[in-house]
Amino acid sequence: MSRNFTYLANPARVIFGEGTLSQTADELERLGVNRALLLSTEFQGEDAQALSKSLGARSAGVFSEAAMHTPVDVTDRAMRRFEESGADGVVSLGGGSTIGLGKAIALRNDAPQLVIPTTYAGSEMTAIIGQTEGGQKTTQSTPRVLPETVIYDVDLTLGLPEAMTVTSGMNAIAHAVEAIYAENANPVLSLMAEAGISALTDALARLSTGDPRDREARSDALYGAWLCATCLGLGGVALHHKLCHVLGGSFDLPHAETHTVVLPHALTYNMPAIPDAVERLKRATGSENPAAALFDIAKNAGVPTSLRELGMPEDGIERAIQLTLENPYYNPRRLEAAPLETLLHNAWEGRRPE
The missing domain is CATH 3.40.50.1970 (Rossmann fold)
Known part of the structure; x- marks a missing residue:
C-alpha cells in the first residue's frame, strides 16, 4: 500500500x-x-x-x-x-x-x-x-x-414500517457511499463502507420481499447501518449531503426521504470522477450501475423517488443551486451550476439514472 x-x-x-x-x-x-x-x-x-x-x-x-x-x-x-x-x-x-x-x-x-x-x-x-x-x-x-x-x-x-426501513436504510447507505470518495477517505474506511453498503442493500431486499420481522435480516441491516454511520463519523461528506442539507433546511423536506431521492443522482454526478470508488460500489451493490441499483431499491419498495413527491416546488431548484454553490462542501468533481441543475431536475422528476 x-x-x-x-x-x-x-x-x-x-x-x-x-x-x-x-x-x-x-x-x-x-x-x-x-x-x-x-x-x-x-x-x-x-x-x-x-x-x-x-x-x-x-x-x-x-x-x-x-x-x-x-x-x-x-x-x-x-x-x-x-x-x-x-x-x-x-x-x-x-x-x-x-x-x-x-x-x-x-x-x-x-x-x-x-x-x-x-x-x-x-x-x-x-x-x-x-x-x-x-x-x-x-x-x-x-x-x-x-x-x-x-x-x-x-x-x-422489528416493527419499523417498510417505508421507513427503506428510506432510513438508504440514508445510512448514503453515508458510506460518500465516505469512499470524501476528502478524508482512506483504505480502512473504504473496507467498512463497502461492507456496510453490501450488508444493508442485501438486508433491505430481503426485508422488502420477505418477512419484515426477520431477525437475521434486521440484525444484518442494523449492523450495516452501524458500519455506514461509522464511515460518516470518520470520512466526511460531499455533494450528496450538501444537497440534502440545503433541501431539507430550505424546503422542510423529510430527512431520510430526501436522502433516498437525491443519492442516485448525486452519485451519478460524481461517478466520472471516482473510478476506483465506482468499482467498490459495483461490488457492494452487485450491479454494473450502482446509482441505478440504489434507485431501484427505493422504486421497488414503493417509497418516493422524486423531490416532487416530497413537496419541493420546481421553482425552488434555482435557489437550491445558489445555496449549494455559496458554501460548497468538498467534492471530487467540480461543482458547476448547469450540471447541478440537470441533477436536481432529474431528482425532482424522479428519473432513473442510466
Whole structure:
C-alpha cells in the first residue's frame, strides 16, 4: 500500500445485540449519570415513557418534542426542561431527529449522551450536528456532540414500517457511499463502507420481499447501518449531503426521504470522477450501475423517488443551486451550476439514472 492516509477513530462504547435495551440503567451508571432526561419524538413518546418508568429515579422525565432538522427553538425548550428537571445527562431514543436534539443539548452544556437508535439513520456515530433556524440549516463538527455510549437493540427495529426501513436504510447507505470518495477517505474506511453498503442493500431486499420481522435480516441491516454511520463519523461528506442539507433546511423536506431521492443522482454526478470508488460500489451493490441499483431499491419498495413527491416546488431548484454553490462542501468533481441543475431536475422528476 503506497498511498498515504490518516485514520482517526472516534471514541465510543457500542453495545450491539438483541434485548440490549435492558442495559440502559447500567450504562447510565457507567457514565456517571444520576438523572437522565429522555428524548424522543411525539410519535415515540410512549416508548420513551416506558423506558423512563423502567429507569425509576434515574429518569428525570421525558421530552418528546424532537423534530426534523433540529430546530433551534425546540432545543431552547428542551434546555429549559433539562435545567428544571435537574438532569445531568440525556438518553436519546429514536432516529436522527431525536439524536440531533440530544447533540444540540450536549453542544450547549456538554451533557453525557446515551443513544438508543431505532432506525438506521446513523447520527449516533458522528461528531456532526445540523441545526435549523430562520429556514436555513447549518452544520458543524465538534467532539462535544459525539455520544459516549450507543446501544443497538435489534428488537427495537422489528416493527419499523417498510417505508421507513427503506428510506432510513438508504440514508445510512448514503453515508458510506460518500465516505469512499470524501476528502478524508482512506483504505480502512473504504473496507467498512463497502461492507456496510453490501450488508444493508442485501438486508433491505430481503426485508422488502420477505418477512419484515426477520431477525437475521434486521440484525444484518442494523449492523450495516452501524458500519455506514461509522464511515460518516470518520470520512466526511460531499455533494450528496450538501444537497440534502440545503433541501431539507430550505424546503422542510423529510430527512431520510430526501436522502433516498437525491443519492442516485448525486452519485451519478460524481461517478466520472471516482473510478476506483465506482468499482467498490459495483461490488457492494452487485450491479454494473450502482446509482441505478440504489434507485431501484427505493422504486421497488414503493417509497418516493422524486423531490416532487416530497413537496419541493420546481421553482425552488434555482435557489437550491445558489445555496449549494455559496458554501460548497468538498467534492471530487467540480461543482458547476448547469450540471447541478440537470441533477436536481432529474431528482425532482424522479428519473432513473442510466
